[in-house]
Amino acid sequence: xxxxxxxxxxEEFLKEKADQYKMYPSDKAWSNIQRSLHPRKKWPYISLTxxxxxxxxxxVDYYTYNLVVPFKKVLTFNNAQFQxxxxxxxxxxxxxxxxxxxxxxxxxxxxxxxxxxxxSSSIKKTIIPSKPSLxxxxxxxxxxxxxxxxxxxxxLPVHSNASDIIINPKPATTITExxxxxxxIKKVLWGGETFKKSKFEWQLFFSPTISYRKxxxxxxxxxDVFRGVPYSTVQKNTEINSLVTHKPAVGAEAGANLAYxxxxxxxxxxxxxxxxxxxxxxxxxxxxxxTTLAVVSNPLGTDSINVISTLQNLSGSGSxxxxxxxxxxxxxxxxxxxxxxxxTLHWNIAASAQPVxxxxxxxYLLSTDFKRYGQxxxxxxxxxxxxxxxxxxxxxMGSFKxxxxxxxxxxxxxxxxxxxxxxxxxxxxxxKIGVTKTLR
Amino acid sequence: xxxxxxxxxxxxxxxxxxxxxxxxxxxxxLSVCYRYAKSREDAEDMLQEGFIxxxxxxxxxxxxxxxxxxxxKIIVHTCINNLKKNKKFTESxxxxxxxxxxxxxxxxxxxxxxxxxVECIRMLPIGYRTVLNLYAVEGYSHRxxxxxxxxxxxxxxxxxxxxxxxxxxxxVKKHILPQYTGKLELAAVNP
Numbered sequence: 045x046x047x048x049x050x051x052x053x054x055e056e057f058l059k060e061k062a063d064q065y066k067m068y069p070s071d072k073a074w075s076n077i078q079r080s081l082h083p084r085k086k087w088p089y090i091s092l093t094x095x096x097x098x099x100x101x102x103x104v105d106y107y108t109y110n111l112v113v114p115f116k117k118v119l120t121f122n123n124a125q126f127q128x129x130x131x132x133x134x135x136x137x138x139x140x141x142x143x144x145x146x147x148x149x150x151x152x153x154x155x156x157x158x159x160x161x162x163x164s165s166s167i168k169k170t171i172i173p174s175k176p177s178l179x180x181x182x183x184x185x186x187x188x189x190x191x192x193x194x195x196x197x198x199x200l201p202v203h204s205n206a207s208d209i210i211i212n213p214k215p216a217t218t219i220t221e222x223x224x225x226x227x228x229i230k231k232v233l234w235g236g237e238t239f240k241k242s243k244f245e246w247q248l249f250f251s252p253t254i255s256y257r258k259x260x261x262x263x264x265x266x267x268d269v270f271r272g273v274p275y276s277t278v279q280k281n282t283e284i285n286s287l288v289t290h291k292p293a294v295g296a297e298a299g300a301n302l303a304y305x306x307x308x309x310x311x312x313x314x315x316x317x318x319x320x321x322x323x324x325x326x327x328x329x330x331x332x333x334x335t336t337l338a339v340v341s342n343p344l345g346t347d348s349i350n351v352i353s354t355l356q357n358l359s360g361s362g363s364x365x366x367x368x369x370x371x372x373x374x375x376x377x378x379x380x381x382x383x384x385x386x387x388t389l390h391w392n393i394a395a396s397a398q399p400v401x402x403x404x405x406x407x408y409l410l411s412t413d414f415k416r417y418g419q420x421x422x423x424x425x426x427x428x429x430x431x432x433x434x435x436x437x438x439x440x441m442g443s444f445k446x447x448x449x450x451x452x453x454x455x456x457x458x459x460x461x462x463x464x465x466x467x468x469x470x471x472x473x474x475x476k477i478g479v480t481k482t483l484r
Numbered sequence: 485x486x487x488x489x490x491x492x493x494x495x496x497x498x499x500x501x502x503x504x505x506x507x508x509x510x511x512x513x514l515s516v517c518y519r520y521a522k523s524r525e526d527a528e529d530m531l532q533e534g535f536i537x538x539x540x541x542x543x544x545x546x547x548x549x550x551x552x553x554x555x556x557k558i559i560v561h562t563c564i565n566n567l568k569k570n571k572k573f574t575e576s577x578x579x580x581x582x583x584x585x586x587x588x589x590x591x592x593x594x595x596x597x598x599x600x601x602v603e604c605i606r607m608l609p610i611g612y613r614t615v616l617n618l619y620a621v622e623g624y625s626h627r628x629x630x631x632x633x634x635x636x637x638x639x640x641x642x643x644x645x646x647x648x649x650x651x652x653x654x655x656v657k658k659h660i661l662p663q664y665t666g667k668l669e670l671a672a673v674n675p
Contacts, residue, residue, distance in 0.1 A: 054620075054648065054652070055619075055620040055621075057601075058601065058605070058616075058620045058621055058651075059620060059621050059623075061598040061601035061602070062515070062519060062598070062601065062602060062605070062617075062621045063512070063598075063621075064598035065515045065598035065599055065601070065602045066511035066512055066514075066515055067511055067514040067515045067518055067524075067527075068510075068511050068514070069510050069511075069514045069528055069531055070528065072528075073510075073528045073531055073532050074503070074506055074510075076532050077502075077506065077532050077535050077536055077539075078499065078502070078503075080532075080536050081497065081499075081502060081536070081539055082497075082499060331511065332507065354507075362524065
């Protein structure tokens with residue numbers, strides 16, 4: 045750039061005045077720049093995406109599960125020798141029998157007339173050989189079906205012809221009583237030991253929340269603490285809430301629990317949870333000024349911390365909303381109680397205590413004279429404890445259980461250390477969506 | 485934090501150093517943006533865009549010349565690019581032409597608030613204002629201005645002459661400058 049050389053005093057006057065003039069950008073401008081330079085962690089979105097993927101997986105699992113014949117029956121093979129020597133082919137037949145659509149008709153082998161299910165226990169029934177074709181293998185979801193049992197009481201031709209397979213309803217006595225042969229067959233057929241439900245479950249959950257705070261310091265207490273430090277001339281009986289303009293904002297939480305089923309309706313659980321809580325405060329951008337945060341250094345006196353503040357609280361030009369935000373990791377420990385419902389749909393309540401560690405925060409503290417906001421992370425408590433209560437409806441889908449319902453989380457200790465006279469307690473209302481899977 | 489440490493920190497993408505640089509220069513740069521922008525909000529948008537470019541290009545600075553000058557150059561170019569996206573600089577002038585306005589040397593009061601002057605500059609039509617800012621405040625030549633704004637050099641000169649006359653008139657009407665009693669050679673303005 046070549047500086048023009050034809051400058052007269054008017055240009056100099058303009059340049060001087062223009063250069064003298066300074067404007068102070070809002071904190072929002074810096075926040076936007078910072079966000080552009082250091083993009084935020086995307087864990088809430090990643091959690092949500094994982095949850096959706098998991099949900100899809102659960103649905104796929106559920107419908108695969110439902111392809112298994114939904115009613116109890118016994119596959120009776122007529123050739124005992126065949127049973128001993130040809131178990132895999134038996135399972136082929138069984139598999140394909142299990143894949144029969146609900147419309148499959150049981151018929152009398154002689155005249156193909158339909159037989160009502162109620163009569164099927166007393167009449168030999170065959171599957172119409174033309175459909176479905178007998179193909180398949182042994183390793184799939186069939187092993188989940190506890191309702192299938194194979195016995196070897198009769199002797200008839202081998203499985204190569206599907207019409208040789210006779211399906212009988214399982215007698216009531218065989219539902220619960222497995223003889224040794226049955227167990228052996230099951231073991232081979234399922235490729236392992238028989239399934240037994242565990243008392244442990246794992247849960248994944250995500251919850252969008254509305255976060256706010258409760259401020260509980262009276263001015264009299266504050267001014268006492270701030271004695272010796274210049275403070276505002278507000279009335280002593282003025283509530284601190286009337287000196288600030290705050291509003292709730294959207295936060296989130298996500299986590300995982302391991303639950304132990306004490307009884308069918310009562311679970312103990314513990315896990316790990318990530319919280320993002322924030323609320324907003326209205327402030328006015330201003331040029332940087334030193335401001336004082338008074339603190340109680342010991343029972344007898346006060347001390348103060350000076351910080352640089354770029355935000356005015358009560359007045360100014362061009363107000364903006366700023367976030368007071370907390371990033372926390374917690375370890376909730378609690379219980380769940382199933383209040384009402386059946387095996388599919390259930391209403392539950394739950395409560396937990398949550399030790400919390402604040403691993404990052406962006407918090408504005410009210411100055412001693414209440415006129416400005418300043419930041420000093422050293423006054424923010426690292427460890428805290430939350431209490432959580434929730435009620436939800438759960439829906440059982442096989443080995444998965446979905447749950448949804450409102451929750452409340454309340455911070456039991458002030459966000460700030462006890463030295464800082466203003467007390468803030470975070471409150472989060474949320475709607476939790478979760479999935480529970482029983483471990484095997 | 486020294487300027488050298490701050491620059492090194494910014495190049496390493498350290499948030500604290502970036503914040504330091506921003507706080508050091510943003511007040512001045514926002515006033516630069518404000519002189520080109522339609523509103524304060526637009527000015528802040530320009531400032532944000534400018535600082536993102538600054539942090540992205542800081543490796544290229546290499547301590548040649550003053551950092552403030554380098555930052556200012558990027559900010560001004562960002563403002564011009566924004567204006568070029570949204571506005572043409574050939575707007576007609578509707579204000580009364582302040583022909584024959586002269587300024588006495590001693591008539592410039594020392595107590596004039598910088599803000600008032602800036603606000604008066606902002607009252608000019610955007611085309612005039614841009615040329616006046618670039619020429620009188622930033623010190624670009626008419627040839628450089630013509631290249632930056634994609635206009636003829638003669639257009640830049642005529643825009644500036646009109647802008648200056650109009651601004652003088654506004655300053656007088658706002659009592660920022662008193663009515664002249666003598667004559668200052670305005671012809672000297674013409675490069």
